[in-house]
Amino acid sequence: MTLSGIAFRNLAHRPWRTGLTFLGVVLAIAAYVALVGLVRGIEGTLLANFETRGADVIMTEAGAADMLSSVVPVAVTDDVRRVEGVAEASPELGRMTTIGEVTTSFVYGWPPEGWSWEALELTEGRFPVAGDGAAEGAVGGVTLGVRLAERISAGPGDLVTIFSAPFIVTGLHTTDSVLNRNGAAMLLSDMQAQTYRDGFSTSIVVRFADTLSSTERDAAIATLSSQFPGLAVDETEAMVDDYVNVRIARILSWVVSTVAVVSAALAVMNTMAMAVNERRGEIAIMGAVGWPRGRIIRCLLLEGAWLTGAGSAIGIALGVAAAWLVARSPNVEGFVEPEIGVSLVCGAVALGLGIGVVGTLVPAVRAALQDPASVLRGK
Amino acid sequence: MSLAIHASGLVKRFAGMDHPALDHVDLDMTEGEMLAITGPSGSGKSTALYAMAGLITLDAGQVTLLGEAPKTRAAWADVRARRIGLVFQEDWLLPTLTACQNVELPMIGVETSPTKRKERAEAALASVGMAGHAGRAPAGLSGGERQRVALARALANRPDLILADEPTGELDRANSDRVIGLLKDLNRAGTSIVIVTHDPHVAEACSREVRITDGRLEAVR
Numbered sequence: 001m002t003l004s005g006i007a008f009r010n011l012a013h014r015p016w017r018t019g020l021t022f023l024g025v026v027l028a029i030a031a032y033v034a035l036v037g038l039v040r041g042i043e044g045t046l047l048a049n050f051e052t053r054g055a056d057v058i059m060t061e062a063g064a065a066d067m068l069s070s071v072v073p074v075a076v077t078d079d080v081r082r083v084e085g086v087a088e089a090s091p092e093l094g095r096m097t098t099i100g101e102v103t104t105s106f107v108y109g110w111p112p113e114g115w116s117w118e119a120l121e122l123t124e125g126r127f128p129v130a131g132d133g134a135a136e137g138a139v140g141g142v143t144l145g146v147r148l149a150e151r152i153s154a155g156p157g158d159l160v161t162i163f164s165a166p167f168i169v170t171g172l173h174t175t176d177s178v179l180n181r182n183g184a185a186m187l188l189s190d191m192q193a194q195t196y197r198d199g200f201s202t203s204i205v206v207r208f209a210d211t212l213s214s215t216e217r218d219a220a221i222a223t224l225s226s227q228f229p230g231l232a233v234d235e236t237e238a239m240v241d242d243y244v245n246v247r248i249a250r251i252l253s254w255v256v257s258t259v260a261v262v263s264a265a266l267a268v269m270n271t272m273a274m275a276v277n278e279r280r281g282e283i284a285i286m287g288a289v290g291w292p293r294g295r296i297i298r299c300l301l302l303e304g305a306w307l308t309g310a311g312s313a314i315g316i317a318l319g320v321a322a323a324w325l326v327a328r329s330p331n332v333e334g335f336v337e338p339e340i341g342v343s344l345v346c347g348a349v350a351l352g353l354g355i356g357v358v359g360t361l362v363p364a365v366r367a368a369l370q371d372p373a374s375v376l377r378g379k
Numbered sequence: 380m381s382l383a384i385h386a387s388g389l390v391k392r393f394a395g396m397d398h399p400a401l402d403h404v405d406l407d408m409t410e411g412e413m414l415a416i417t418g419p420s421g422s423g424k425s426t427a428l429y430a431m432a433g434l435i436t437l438d439a440g441q442v443t444l445l446g447e448a449p450k451t452r453a454a455w456a457d458v459r460a461r462r463i464g465l466v467f468q469e470d471w472l473l474p475t476l477t478a479c480q481n482v483e484l485p486m487i488g489v490e491t492s493p494t495k496r497k498e499r500a501e502a503a504l505a506s507v508g509m510a511g512h513a514g515r516a517p518a519g520l521s522g523g524e525r526q527r528v529a530l531a532r533a534l535a536n537r538p539d540l541i542l543a544d545e546p547t548g549e550l551d552r553a554n555s556d557r558v559i560g561l562l563k564d565l566n567r568a569g570t571s572i573v574i575v576t577h578d579p580h581v582a583e584a585c586s587r588e589v590r591i592t593d594g595r596l597e598a599v600r
Contacts, residue, residue: 292488
């Protein structure tokens with residue numbers, strides 16, 4: 001018989017109470033893992049969208065709430081290219097729209113010479129060119145991400161409706177970016193025509209010369225900022241970090257996770273307080289037979305650790321499953337792949353054990369401080 | 380013979396009581412004695428026993444047990460674990476543990492080997508005639524059997540002194556005689572024993588009797 005064995009038996013003695021508290025811990029940890037994993041996934045997805053194209057800096061309309069509502073004149077692209085240190089600059093028009101049955105797909109418009117096309121690996125067909133689909137009554141050509149093509153059962157030669165207009169599928173592409181695998185790309189001019197944005201893009205994507213030192217890179221960013229005061233110049237990571245939807249998702253995930261975790265800690269505290277109250281005699285006898293206070297507290301903390309340790313393990317598994325299930329739901333698929341790495345799992349385990357310690361410590365200390373004589377004498 | 384217990388000037392007051400529960404109690408007990416502390420209900424006899432076990436904080440006085448005079452709660456816990464066996468009117472067995480595991484309880488922290496703990500617990504159970512009940516839960520035992528398991532628990536660390544508070548208080552005559560017989564056997568084997576009791580039969584079984592009335596101790600025989 002060990003302290004851990006005693007703790008486990010005490011929990012098993014009240015299966016319903018233990019089970020319900022366990023469930024609370026499982027749900028709290030699952031909520032934390034799923035929500036934080038999804039938010040990190042959103043950030044990672046957006047970041048990958050730029051990083052797979054080798055983008056260093058994104059220039060958007062200063063003050064725009066998010067990238068998709070930004071309006072940037074395409075004409076400034078040439079001026080951007082002339083800034084010292086800038087290797088390439090390309091306008092990009094991004095929109096989120098419905099394609100077939102898929103209600104949330106990213107569509108990008110890039111100029112034919114734009115370097116963003118290089119990030120897409122064609123699996124079938126070719127990239128669109130001017131005049132595509134004219135013979136078939138389409139307003140232009142489009143290449144679809146392989147996952148999107150699979151979801152809407154479309155392939156090269158098929159007509160798809162985008163922005164309420166017919167486009168002919170010229171090819172299928174794949175990429176490391178989940179957004180692009182679930183998205184579509186077309187010529188900037190075609191997209192501008194269909195979205196009433198002639199002459200405008202949502203951003204200018206900039207690549208610096210590979211030879212730039214970090215100081216030179218900072219100087220180039222400063223020059224861009226001063227030369228184009230109407231545009232926000234953000235490095236890709238900062239851009240994603242400041243993205244309003246990411247910020248909202250992050251806040252929501254923390255709020256919901258915090259509520260769940262605090263509720264679980266209170267449930268554990270309630271359970272342990274009841275357990276300690278019921279077992280005053282047993283705890284008194286531990287003191288009477290010579291157990292020091294520290295060992296009594298440790299024994300009770302082990303109960304909390306059993307409860308929350310096992311709850312964390314199940315909660316993490318459930319959280320991973322829930323995050324992937326959410327990511328695969330029709331309205332979300334294509335936006336996010338949950339990022340549940342070692343740091344998140346370690347954080348969840350630490351959180352679980354923290355719930356156990358916080359929830360158990362107060363009842364345990366109170367139990368250890370009780371006067372065993374008065375309990376054993378029935379007073 | 381050296382002293383098992385040397386108590387001097389013990390004073391303990393409880394809120395709401397007219398008189399002290401212990402009123403300058405002095406008591407010396409030689410090693411190997413079997414001492415009965417008798418007295419009416421509320422006279423302070425149990426308080427005296429708990430004071431000797433370091434389970435209550437005294438207002439005044441000092442207890443030296445088997446040559447040790449613990450000052451802190453932790454030091455008292457250490458002495459109780461190593462040298463004292465405690466038996467109470469209620470058995471206070473942990474319902475989630477088997478009889479054997481209950482007996483192992485005081486050995487946690489004293490005997491590090493779980494195997495040896497189990498062996499010693501089984502031996503303690505055998506010494507009180509409960510060898511065949513080691514794996515049974517307290518709920519499956521009779522009152523007498525439970526008290527014998529509690530006695531085995533008190534013997535777990537092979538104590539030099541057993542302090543028993545009304546150990547037969549909830550037992551019928553047959554079980555009471557059996558428990559007292561076991562305590563007498565232990566005493567014959569050299570263990571010093573203090574029994575708080577209001578039962579004259581139990582008091583008679585002891586080699587010496589003192590009586591506490593309104594917190595004051597007097598020798599009876």
